[in-house]
Amino acid sequence: MSRKLKAGIAVLIGLTILGAILYRSAPVQDALMRAGAAAALSNVPETFDGLQVVVCGSASPLGNNPDRAQACLAVITPEHFFLVDVGARSPMRIAQAQLPMNRLTAVMLTHFHSDHIAGLADVNLASWVAGRRASMQVYGPEGVETVVAGFNQAYRLDRGYRVAHHGEKLLPRSAGPMQANTFQPGLVWQDDNMTVTSFLVDHSPIDPAVGYRFDYRGRSVVISGDTNASDSLFAAAAGADIVFHDALARDSLDxxxxxxxESGRSGIAQIIADVTDYHADTRVLEEAANAAGIEQLVLYHLVPTPMNSLTEPMFLRGLSDKTLLAHDLQVFELPPESEEITIR
Ligand SMILES: [Zn+2]
Ligand SMILES: [Zn+2]
Incomplete structure (x- = not known):
């Protein structure tokens, strides 16, 4: 061994020991903790002036990948903050992305499968603690009142504990329970700059199931929820800047x-077979998106959830380079009255 190499190894060992000592030192830990807490205060998306979509969940219930939460997309402008579906683990992603929970406009549900609603109670608590002064509004098609009433009942005692512990001033009791807003497909929400419309999709036998279109200052984003490639969606999405569409990789599933x-797990094999006919096969999506004049197709709610970057390309087989696979915490920025889309 050369003298240079020996010296290098000695320095490396020295630094490792020093690092281990520093990490065990209370003042170093306190300084790191302070920096971490301060970083949690900054709100990255608040600096952008247009329409943003943050991926707070890109997974489906099939497959477990800790790097992907279940269905959740955040639609954010300087004046609005909508969450479309809040599947399991999405509250963690919302916190990691430092989304502005103090000004959550509403949660929009596409349908009531568990992988779209499991995070409701945590999102309700997080926005209440962040300073929301009135009930969290939850929009959805027929059935949303049942879901919201159930969550409100299940978390009634929890809300009582929180108010008793932190006080009414911090957590107004009246803002604790969620409020359901049932709509028929069509116009859902509107103000001077934003229009939110919903349309029926084909997630048969689940009925109703809807998708949403957000139009804001000349930009538009469409979110499919769970559906087969359906004409109603591509009609509603005509000319949209971005469509986020659920996607099924048939080769992976097969x-x-x-x-x-082959391994005798006939029950799971049956569930996988059942799933294939109610999500969109990626191979037909791109063509439909191009025909509808959609600028950017992004695949999310991935069935099955890819386990790693090696299985991700199975979703893109036969597709052009333009179609993207969503990743958790990805941000899509659409400046107003422009055609630009920035992804970071
Ligand atoms: Zn579903
Ligand atoms: Zn789903």
């Missing part, structure tokens, strides 16, 4: 189904 069947 392999999973075969492996389960």
């Amino acid at each position: 392999i999973m189904q075969n492996v389960m069947a």
Whole structure:
């Protein structure tokens, strides 16, 4: 071994020991904790003037990847903040993305499968603690009142504990329970700059299931929820800047189904087979999006949830380079009255 190499190894060992000592030192820990807490105060998306979409969940219930939360997309402008679906683990992503929970406009649900609603109670608590002074508004098609009433009942005792512990001034009791808003497909929400419309999609046998279109200062974003490639969606999405569409990688699913069947797991094989006809096969999506004049197609709610970057390309087989696969915490920025889309 050369003298240079020996010296290098000695320095490396020295630095490792020093690092271990520093990490165990209370003042160093306190300084790191202080920096972390201060960083949590900054709100990255608040600096942008147009329409933003933040991916707060890109997974489906099939497959477990801790890097992907279940269905959740945040639509944010300087005046609005909508969450479209809040699946399991999405509250963690919302916190990591430092989304402005103090000014949450509403939660919009596409349908009531568990992977779209599991995070409701945590989102309600997070926005209440962040300073919301009135009930969190939850919009959805027929059935949303049942879901909201159930969550409100299940978390009634929890709300009582929070108010008793922190006081009415911080957590107004009346803002604790969520409020359901049932709509028929069509116009859902509107003000001077923003129009939110909903349309029926084909998630049969689940009915109703809807998607949403957000129009803000000359920009538009469409979110599919769960659906097969459906004409109603592409009609509603005509000319949109971005469509976020649920996506099914048929080749991956077929392999999973075969492996389960061969190993005697007939129940899971059956579930996988059932899933194939109510999500959109990626191979037909791109063509439909191009025909509808959609600028950018982004695949999310990935079925099955890819486990790593090696299985991700299975969603993009046969597609052009333009179609994207969503990743958690990705941000899409659409400046007003322009055609630009920035992804970071
Ligand atoms: Zn569903
Ligand atoms: Zn789903």
